[in-house]
Amino acid sequence: GEAVQGGGAGPACGCKGIRRCLLCQGPAPCLILLCPFLFPQKQGNFTYCPAAGLAVGNECSEFAGWAFPFPGVFLLEEFINPDEESQMVQLMDQDDWKLSQSGRRKQDYGPKVNFKKKKLKVDGFIGLPSFSQEIVQRMKAHSALENFFPVEQCNLDYLPERGSAIDPHFDDWWLWGERLVSLNLLSKTVLSMSCDSEDSLQLFTHKPNNSWDIDHSSPPRLIPYKEVTVDILLPRRSLIVLYGDARYKWKHAIYRKHIEHRRICVTFRELSAEFTLGGKQEKLGKELLEIALTFQGKPV
Numbered sequence: 001g002e003a004v005q006g007g008g009a010g011p012a013c014g015c016k017g018i019r020r021c022l023l024c025q026g027p028a029p030c031l032i033l034l035c036p037f038l039f040p041q042k043q044g045n046f047t048y049c050p051a052a053g054l055a056v057g058n059e060c061s062e063f064a065g066w067a068f069p070f071p072g073v074f075l076l077e078e079f080i081n082p083d084e085e086s087q088m089v090q091l092m093d094q095d096d097w098k099l100s101q102s103g104r105r106k107q108d109y110g111p112k113v114n115f116k117k118k119k120l121k122v123d124g125f126i127g128l129p130s131f132s133q134e135i136v137q138r139m140k141a142h143s144a145l146e147n148f149f150p151v152e153q154c155n156l157d158y159l160p161e162r163g164s165a166i167d168p169h170f171d172d173w174w175l176w177g178e179r180l181v182s183l184n185l186l187s188k189t190v191l192s193m194s195c196d197s198e199d200s201l202q203l204f205t206h207k208p209n210n211s212w213d214i215d216h217s218s219p220p221r222l223i224p225y226k227e228v229t230v231d232i233l234l235p236r237r238s239l240i241v242l243y244g245d246a247r248y249k250w251k252h253a254i255y256r257k258h259i260e261h262r263r264i265c266v267t268f269r270e271l272s273a274e275f276t277l278g279g280k281q282e283k284l285g286k287e288l289l290e291i292a293l294t295f296q297g298k299p300v
Contacts, residue, residue, distance in 0.1 A: 013162070014099030021103025022163030044192060044231030050075045054214070055230045056206065066221060067206040067214060070193075070230060072246030074144040079239035080135065085185055089264060091131050092155055095299050103162035107299040110152030110269075111288055115172050122287060127297035128153045136268070139181065144241050148179060150268035151285075151292045155299075158189075158254065158263040165259065168194050168251035177270040180242045184234040187261040191232040191240065193250040195225040 013021050045061035048054075048070055055070040057063030080088070097105035109128050112121040128136070132153060139145040158164035171180055195201075203221040204214040230250070234240060242252065254265075275285030 013103060014105075015101050015103070021101075021165075022161070044190070044229045046070075046228060046230045048073060048193075048230055048232040054206065055228075057203075063203065063223075065205055066203040068201060068203050069214075070246070072242060072244035072250075073232060074142070074241040074243070075232070075234075076142065076239045077235050078237050079138070079183060080237050082237070085237055088131055088266075089185060091129070092264065097157055098299075100156065102166050103159070103164040104166070105157040105159075107155040108152075109297045109299060110154070110292070112300065113175060115174065118174055120175065120284075122284075122291065124300050125288070125291055125297070127294040128292050129297050130295050132266075132268075133295040135183070135266075139239070139268075144243070145179070145181065148181065148268075149270055149289055149293070150181070151271050151288045152176070152269045153297075154267045154269075156265045156267070158259045158265070160256070160259050160261065163256050164254075164263075165256045166254050168192070168253040170248070170251055171269070173248070173272065175272055175275065177272045177276070178243050178247060179270055180247060181268040182240050182242075183266040183268075184236065184238050184240070185264040185266065186236065187259075187263045188236050189234050189254060189263055190258040191234055192253045192255055192258070193230040193232060193246065194253065195228065195250050197225040197249070199225055201225045201228060 015021055044058065045063050046055040046057055046067075049056050049067075050073070052067075053069060053071065053073075054067045057066040092107060095107060097107060100106040109125075111125045112123070114120070128150065132150075136148075136150060139148055200222040201224070203223060204216065205218045207213045207215055232240065246252075271285045271289065273279050275281045275288070279285065
């Protein structure tokens with residue numbers, strides 16, 4: 001909606017189009033929290049199990065006892081320590097946070113992009129921030145990220161009193177590549193995964209033992225993808241990578257009910273094939289990457 005004015009101090013929120021936060025939803029924001037059916041937030045009926053790579057049916061849902069493989073997720077707990085987390089947030093807060101949509105605030109380190117027109121400007125981009133250099137280096141120790149070269153970093157600040165959230169969406173495919181990497185700071189949350197596909201999903205019974213083995217001896221159950229929401233639990237200071245199906249088939253969202261305290265998400269993105277070796281815009285991609293990895297940046 002239109003940004004509303006806050007006591008002469010400029011826009012109180014950064015919402016546009018159908019986006020909404022608690023600051024622009026009218027005089028009684030408490031109704032939004034009390035009446036979630038007015039602003040639907042899908043309840044997860046499966047929870048992702050990192051150890052097994054399965055989405056496991058929640059006990060309180062009709063899918064208790066059922067599971068299905070959920071590929072494309074790599075989750076690392078305690079990727080940074082509490083001191084590093086505190087230092088990173090302190091450094092972020094020294095720079096301005098810009099109002100963003102859906103009750104969030106943001107800091108962007110990357111080229112200015114018009115995704116609709118598929119155009120970008122290098123001007124003004126001077127690299128990722130210095131405090132990310134050690135983080136990016138540490139990522140490469142893991143096989144899922146050994147050749148990950150981020151060209152953009154976006155810090156997003158979520159606050160419960162602002163109604164911060166983000167609706168189910170795909171990240172852009174034209175500029176950004178296969179892996180989306182996010183570091184979850186200050187509080188735990190839930191990444192909610194949903195799929196609009198008209199196809200059917202195969203569920204299998206599982207054995208609730210240490211390995212959560214799927215029982216292939218029992219007949220599978222077919223249900224529409226649309227009936228499924230998978231909750232991925234993100235502990236504080238954890239790092240998550242989405243790739244493959246989790247990147248291109250399943251949308252991801254953060255619902256208001258899962259923002260209990262201030263939460264900062266630091267997302268790193270790599271370039272798509274069009275901007276890498278052999279791609280149509282390889283030269284531009286090389287220039288962007290060289291700038292990004294100087295680690296001298298300020299928010300643009």
